[in-house]
Amino acid sequence: MKKHNFSAGPCILPEEVLQRASEAVINFNDDNLSLIEISHRSKPFVDVIEKARALALELLGLENKGYEALFLHGGASTQFLMTAYNLLNKKAAYLNTGTWSSKAIKEASLFGELIEVASSKDKNFNYIPKNFDIPNDVDYFHCTSNNTIYGTQMKSFPETSAPLICDMSSDIFSRQLDFSKFDLIYAGAQKNMGPAGATLVVVKKDILGKVERSIPSMLNYQIHIEKDSMFNTPSVFAVYVSMLTLQWLKDLGGISFIEKVNEKKSTLLYSEIDRNPLFKGVVSKEDRSHMNATFTLENDSLAKKFDTLWQEANINGLHGHRSVGGYRASMYNALPLYSVQALVDVMQELERQA
Amino acid sequence: MKKHNFSAGPCILPEEVLQRASEAVINFNDDNLSLIEISHRSKPFVDVIEKARALALELLGLENKGYEALFLHGGASTQFLMTAYNLLNKKAAYLNTGTWSSKAIKEASLFGELIEVASSKDKNFNYIPKNFDIPNDVDYFHCTSNNTIYGTQMKSFPETSAPLICDMSSDIFSRQLDFSKFDLIYAGAQKNMGPAGATLVVVKKDILGKVERSIPSMLNYQIHIEKDSMFNTPSVFAVYVSMLTLQWLKDLGGISFIEKVNEKKSTLLYSEIDRNPLFKGVVSKEDRSHMNATFTLENDSLAKKFDTLWQEANINGLHGHRSVGGYRASMYNALPLYSVQALVDVMQELERQA
Numbered sequence: 001m002k003k004h005n006f007s008a009g010p011c012i013l014p015e016e017v018l019q020r021a022s023e024a025v026i027n028f029n030d031d032n033l034s035l036i037e038i039s040h041r042s043k044p045f046v047d048v049i050e051k052a053r054a055l056a057l058e059l060l061g062l063e064n065k066g067y068e069a070l071f072l073h074g075g076a077s078t079q080f081l082m083t084a085y086n087l088l089n090k091k092a093a094y095l096n097t098g099t100w101s102s103k104a105i106k107e108a109s110l111f112g113e114l115i116e117v118a119s120s121k122d123k124n125f126n127y128i129p130k131n132f133d134i135p136n137d138v139d140y141f142h143c144t145s146n147n148t149i150y151g152t153q154m155k156s157f158p159e160t161s162a163p164l165i166c167d168m169s170s171d172i173f174s175r176q177l178d179f180s181k182f183d184l185i186y187a188g189a190q191k192n193m194g195p196a197g198a199t200l201v202v203v204k205k206d207i208l209g210k211v212e213r214s215i216p217s218m219l220n221y222q223i224h225i226e227k228d229s230m231f232n233t234p235s236v237f238a239v240y241v242s243m244l245t246l247q248w249l250k251d252l253g254g255i256s257f258i259e260k261v262n263e264k265k266s267t268l269l270y271s272e273i274d275r276n277p278l279f280k281g282v283v284s285k286e287d288r289s290h291m292n293a294t295f296t297l298e299n300d301s302l303a304k305k306f307d308t309l310w311q312e313a314n315i316n317g318l319h320g321h322r323s324v325g326g327y328r329a330s331m332y333n334a335l336p337l338y339s340v341q342a343l344v345d346v347m348q349e350l351e352r353q354a
Numbered sequence: 355m356k357k358h359n360f361s362a363g364p365c366i367l368p369e370e371v372l373q374r375a376s377e378a379v380i381n382f383n384d385d386n387l388s389l390i391e392i393s394h395r396s397k398p399f400v401d402v403i404e405k406a407r408a409l410a411l412e413l414l415g416l417e418n419k420g421y422e423a424l425f426l427h428g429g430a431s432t433q434f435l436m437t438a439y440n441l442l443n444k445k446a447a448y449l450n451t452g453t454w455s456s457k458a459i460k461e462a463s464l465f466g467e468l469i470e471v472a473s474s475k476d477k478n479f480n481y482i483p484k485n486f487d488i489p490n491d492v493d494y495f496h497c498t499s500n501n502t503i504y505g506t507q508m509k510s511f512p513e514t515s516a517p518l519i520c521d522m523s524s525d526i527f528s529r530q531l532d533f534s535k536f537d538l539i540y541a542g543a544q545k546n547m548g549p550a551g552a553t554l555v556v557v558k559k560d561i562l563g564k565v566e567r568s569i570p571s572m573l574n575y576q577i578h579i580e581k582d583s584m585f586n587t588p589s590v591f592a593v594y595v596s597m598l599t600l601q602w603l604k605d606l607g608g609i610s611f612i613e614k615v616n617e618k619k620s621t622l623l624y625s626e627i628d629r630n631p632l633f634k635g636v637v638s639k640e641d642r643s644h645m646n647a648t649f650t651l652e653n654d655s656l657a658k659k660f661d662t663l664w665q666e667a668n669i670n671g672l673h674g675h676r677s678v679g680g681y682r683a684s685m686y687n688a689l690p691l692y693s694v695q696a697l698v699d700v701m702q703e704l705e706r707q708a
Contacts, residue, residue, distance in 0.1 A: 003386050007393050010590060018379055018388050025376035032357050033670060034372050036549035036595070039361050073428040073551070074572060077586035081570035103571075110568045190587055195390035197427070197551040197589030214464050216435040217457075218428060232431035233544055235551030236364060237591050241390070316387060 004339035007317030010190040052243035060179040079186040084108035098125040098147035125150040127284040146171035151294030152287040198238035266290040296326030358693035361671030364544040406597035414533040433540040438462035452479040452501035479504040481638040500525035503675040505648030506641040552592035620644040650680030
């Protein structure tokens with residue numbers, strides 16, 4: 001029986017996507033060849049990557065608005081340096097909301113002056129800073145929309161005249177936003193899109209070409225745009241599975257549909273965390289993530305019993321990140337509501353047995 | 355019926371590897387979870403990447419010799435700049451034997467002075483330059499062991515006091531060499547290893563740490579070594595399939611075994627190219643690649659008939675690269691001898707019909 005998969009990433013993907021991906025590894029497109037042994041320049045694969053790029057823009061509502069969608073290598077960690085390589089002339093502003101923001105700041109600092117406009121490090125990143133100022137003269141402002149490790153999520157984004165860059169690795173395609181407010185969005189595929197190995201970059205073309213430094217080809221957004229995201233061999237399998245997942249989301253009704261499902265799931269779990277006297281949430285209520293719910297036991301001596309109960313209930317991936325401890329339930333797009341119910345049932349069973 | 359797959363890359367992989375990869379996409383390790391939806395830090399996947407790294411060193415005979423094997427993102431194209439970023443202080447020497455060497459030179463030139471010790475560009479890269487001098491004072495010497503596009507292969511490597519760096523993307527694990535002569539070997543996975551999306555780097559640790567510049571983390575070999583090739587989420591599926599393919603090769607008898615098979619295949623094909631009056635080889639005989647055989651028709655008017663014949667014979671991927679024209683038969687490790695025989699049969703059938 002399939003597990004209830006609360007893994008923080010790589011994470012659950014839709015069953016029908018996994019089925020089709022498995023079949024494509026043997027016989028893709030009825031050509032009696034595997035997806036992974038055909039030329040990436042063959043028409044069947046070019047169709048896949050073009051469809052994936054088009055679906056990404058369509059789902060975000062960014063068609064015909066001057067944006068390009070690219071599927072690149074290297075994960076969000078490569079975007080930490082690539083954004084700065086391409087866009088940082090003198091100084092840039094960063095909001096520090098956790099591990100990934102901190103890493104983005106570290107990598108970008110090799111390329112110019114960085115201004116940390118605010119940080120929630122003082123409270124182990126358990127809230128999102130508000131009411132910070134972004135200087136007018138920065139090359140861009142960078143933030144992380146959802147903090148997978150700590151379980152916080154930005155509910156609104158600052159108004160700024162500077163280009164707005166956002167790492168949406170762990171909540172892209174999960175909620176409706178006015179994505180046209182962003183100038184560059186990036187996201188590792190391995191949460192709401194597909195397997196590890198591909199990274200989606202959605203970039204407004206008119207912000208590019210404004211730095212003086214020479215940029216190596218593989219790190220240059222303009223070259224990837226000119227080459228239709230095929231400057232070198234893409235991560236074929238990861239792009240294919242991403243395309244299938246984006247199509248699955250579109251068929252369901254797109255982001256506005258999945259947002260409602262995600263709200264139901266997170267409301268169900270957070271309500272139980274707040275109701276059940278054995279548990280408490282880790283982060284400020286107004287900043288709680290709909291993707292990653294972090295919580296702890298009020299009494300650590302119940303940990304062994306709780307761990308046994310959820311593992312017996314066929315639940316996977318509930319341990320918190322080592323920098324937070326406790327528990328983390330990741331509820332990405334493909335996680336069904338009944339999996340959250342299964343977890344809530346276990347929390348109530350613990351209450352009965354305690 | 356499965357096609358005879360002569361694709362230049364991504365390319366043919368062993369049938370049993372594809373079968374296991376397909377199954378793992380549904381249920382990996384009998385855990386009722388897909389390989390692509392589990393944490394990359396879970397024991398089952400850590401075991402996979404550690405095994406892949408160990409097998410790479412074992413097959414190359416580089417265990418306990420100061421080398422590390424890494425599975426990184428970004429393809430060989432990222433290695434073009436990463437080698438220079440990590441190793442180029444003042445100047446480096448490059449041998450230019452084709453498209454990929456030229457690209458490596460272009461990317462590295464951002465980081466220091468480059469000396470092109472020799473080039474075969476004068477004859478559209480149809481031979482490997484010999485008898486060139488490598489200056490004593492360079493930081494390293496870089497070459498490409500096999501030129502996928504042109505069909506040439508280096509049969510010997512220069513003796514030099516400088517660190518020897520080699521792009522072995524299209525012939526790694528295909529022939530026995532004294533790999534301990536090399537200080538850094540890199541190879542995109544998508545020829546003799548696995549799907550596109552992972553890149554093997556085998557590096558002798560003592561050549562690192564000698565440049566002054568600051569290196570972004572994702573481009574820094576030392577950081578990837580310190581993090582056991584898990585600085586960020588690896589390309590999980592591509593690493594898994596690479597591990598299976600390396601295990602398949604080991605079980606067959608390793609490089610010394612497959613080298614004999616590869617020699618049989620290429621001898622069969624080149625003998626027919628030389629015997630059959632309708633065909634001629636593109637490159638100097640002594641430099642012919644055992645992986646990629648390039649050839650043309652003596653009389654272009656037979657092209658349509660030949661194309662029909664090989665396509666009817668269930669052969670895939672025989673068209674030459676646009677920069678060479680004609681035909682290219684790529685005979686990577688997983689291509690069976692009977693596929694080469696099928697191609698030779700078609701060439702002889704054309705001779706009968708012509």
